Amino acid sequence: MRTQLFRFIQDNKTRNRVLNSKRVILLCVTVLLTYGVESISYGEVCEAGDILAPGESCTYPGTDVEFTVLNNGSGQFLFFTSGNSFNIRNTVINGVSYTLVANKLTSGSWEIEEIADSTAPTITNTAPTFTEGTSTTRSIAENTAANTNIGNAVAATDPENDTLTYTLSGTDATSFDIESATGQLKTKSALDYETKSIYTVTITASDGSLTDTITVTINVTDVAETSPATTAVNIPDSNLRAKIEAALGKASGDPISTAEMEALTSLTAQDASIRNLTGLETATNLTTLKLGNNSISDISALTVLTKLTELQLWDNSISNISAVAGLTNLTKLYLWGNAITDISHVAGLTNLTHLRLGENSISNISAVAGLT
Structure with missing residues (x-):
């Protein structure tokens, strides 16, 4: 200018x-x-x-x-x-x-x-002009991360090559950012197609004195999403999988969804040579779980099963029982016949009415002093 x-x-x-x-x-x-x-x-x-x-x-x-x-x-x-x-x-x-x-x-x-x-052509200031006219469109996939460029910059030119400043306005302007020096639109947060698929903003280019505006329609494109309810659960232990298939009435090898695992409230899988409990963490509505007489050593998958009231893990190879510390709804916990030395993690299970710890290597039982 x-x-x-x-x-x-x-x-x-x-x-x-x-x-x-x-x-x-x-x-x-x-x-x-x-x-x-x-x-x-x-x-x-x-x-x-x-x-x-x-x-x-x-x-x-x-x-x-x-x-x-x-x-x-x-x-x-x-x-x-x-x-x-x-x-x-x-x-x-x-x-x-x-x-x-x-x-x-x-x-x-x-x-x-x-x-x-009278002859110098640069004396008269001329307004900038958007190269795409008075309106244009841009597209962005839903769930795209914040601060991602939305297509190419919405740029204007100025006959005097003045420095231009770009600003946003309009009803949907608060959902986006713009680089003031380039006209590059950016996401401010991830957009959801199912919530809103079309946004409209106005971009103004100013040379400090004169301006031009353009209306930009931003289309949010749909991305195929896999519903958690239909996601197949990974259960690598074939023996555990067989017990779950039986409990759900499913044929061997059929996919087991998260929704189906969440439908389980009771599972008996004793004497089954089970070693790996991966996949059980999705059975978040279990109240009774019987896994006695298997070859289980790691019970970390049970940490999130906070609705359990009865848990049987007798005759396994368990030494670390820290996973039970948060299962405060337990009333029955059977842990005999393992390799347990530390029972401090049961101290907070104040709803217990039945606790069996025989045939382990426990020397300090002070943790159960408050369990009456």
Whole structure:
């Protein structure tokens, strides 16, 4: 965005000044012109041959007016006049036609009536324009992580190559983020197709003065989801699987779903040479589980079966019973015939009415002191 028609400043090189026929600077005014500014300062009196630092200005009575553009792109008005007005129209300098009309005020300032750069194409600021017109679409798969790009950036161009800033608005704007420098839309959180599949936002591109807007429709695409209720449960121990299939009335080898495991409330699987309890953790509604006389050593899968009231694990190869610590609904716990040495994990099972720990290697039974 161009905020000024032209900017004229002094520099300290006398060779850049335009002199009258006597080679004397009569009036030198620094002109800083921006939109909305209506006057220029009338400088201090200066002597011929003075070297002015940037930003300084000086005056001297005379009869001529000249203007030049410095090599660095800035410029000077040099007034060799003692008059109260001047009129420079269509003065061509370096291929550009300039016009400046001003009158001297009683305060000593100059009031600008007209100023123009009639041929320079960048004087007039032009609004940015979105390359995709007034509306466009983007798509994103549901459940995509936050801060993920949604398609390509929704970009605009500016005729003056001004720096653009992008902002979001609209009803659905709070569901998304945008990179202010690029127009790249991003997810703010994972979106759910089943909750809402179409969003609409407005993107505004601004060059600091003028703007353009575009409406963006964001389509959330459906992703095939496997319902936990229909997910097949992994039960690697064939002997345990056979007992569960029998309890559910399923044919051997048929998939067993999470929903079916959750339907189990009681399972008897004794004397079955079971070694691995993986898969039982999905039977979260079990209240009775009988696994006596097997070859089980790891019972960690039982940790989440908090609805159990009866658990039989007698005659196995169990040494660590930490998994039972959270099974506080247990009233019956049978653990005889194992390799247990530490029973501290039963201390919190205050609902127990039956606890059998025989044929283990237990030396400290203080954990059961509070179980009455």
